[in-house]
Amino acid sequence: MREGPDIARIASLVGDPARANMLNALMGGTALTASELALEAGVSLPTASSHLSKLMDGGLLTLASQGRHRYYGLAGAQVAGMIEAIIGVAEAVGPKRVRPGPRDAAMRVARVCYDHLAGEQAVAMLDRLLDRKLLLRDDNQIRLSPSGASHFSALGIETGVKARRPVCRACLDWSVRRSHLAGTLGAAILDKIIAEKWARREKDSRAVVFSPTGRQEFERVFLA
């Protein structure tokens, strides 16, 4: 009846519970093998394989073959953003639990969004970085200021533009409803947080839990 982009095709890919679980798992940012995703989705390996090839055909996933392992990952930040948007609606219209569970609370504070940090911590961080003029915002375009470049460089975070992917990008946070920092810089900061052991990834969840001292360090460096 009307042509245009085939939104039903994309949405129906996400609309199957098994595939939705897989995508949800991949929102953690790390690429996973078919067997891990099968486990995650609670289906057999053949079933998972079939789903994965559909998601590949649909352009939602990328595949990296390494020897006999095949790692599936989200196709990009745009796909991740779409899934966040769907999660946001599902949260809003879903049966509102009288009281959010503990894991939910942890997720709100800090979680992984594809490859960078999201949640209250991340939103506060971006605010602070903008305040300190280490980053400059111009709408959704976020640029690194000269002082910011040297600042991050001093922290051991390289910000040279190598890839086509932007260094900084704003990403809308579904729990806070404000932006946090994505892009290669956002990814590098998350890497540092994990590498410094300021926080650890919660097993089988997107939640990121800071240790008491780790939180202090994080606040000292990024929220000062």
Add this chain to the structure above:
Amino acid sequence: MREGPDIARIASLVGDPARANMLNALMGGTALTASELALEAGVSLPTASSHLSKLMDGGLLTLASQGRHRYYGLAGAQVAGMIEAIIGVAEAVGPKRVRPGPRDAAMRVARVCYDHLAGEQAVAMLDRLLDRKLLLRDDNQIRLSPSGASHFSALGIETGVKARRPVCRACLDWSVRRSHLAGTLGAAILDKIIAEKWARREKDSRAVVFSPTGRQEFERVFLA
């Protein structure tokens, strides 16, 4: 396996072609009757009715009964945002047409997004309003400045806060990938554009086409 928000449920609602067409039609912002939506989706009335009740159950639509007419509309800006996000991915991964058709071009320039203007024109307008300090941006929060309040009031646009809905909001544009203005002010501006006959809605499309003089007027008032 994992609980959390039921994203598959929401996505599968959008994942049916008939329902996707209906939602797409409702992205125009005007509420439509069941028969109009049936026509739009290319299905019979009973089928459409069944789809509509599913969308209602899913919380994606609102219903306003007026006499024997029942008007269905999108449940809110968050739902509209999700659909825009899905459209964005579908555009990106979809079969890239060698050359975007004329309607596509018009859509990129100016279109309706739920109840406000989107597209290049809208993005340019927000930029300009921020430059002129009529609006103040603080992340996705956009506020009306005192000078902005009087400015819009002089244009006959009331900006008093009546509803719970925010006056200003940033809305991400899928074609330009930058923000444009949503909220009651965004809606009021679109209303003015139509009321002043600066532009007309393209029939059966979200495209908004400016007349030569209308464009001049629009640019004089909002892009000066």
Add this chain to the structure above:
DNA sequence: CGCATGGTTCGATCCTCATCGAAGCATTCC
């Protein structure tokens, strides 16, 4: 009241697609 219009509910049909077991490829390790 009776008719027309707009809409929903019911029932039956049909088809897509998710699922899994078994078999088949590919890669690596011994």
Add this chain to the structure above:
DNA sequence: GGAATGCTTCGATGAGGATCGAACCATGCG
């Protein structure tokens, strides 16, 4: 080479759900 691991393809089964015609409510008009 042979065995083991990781994954995909094939084939058969089954269930959910999209679809429409017909019948059924509700509202408005004369």
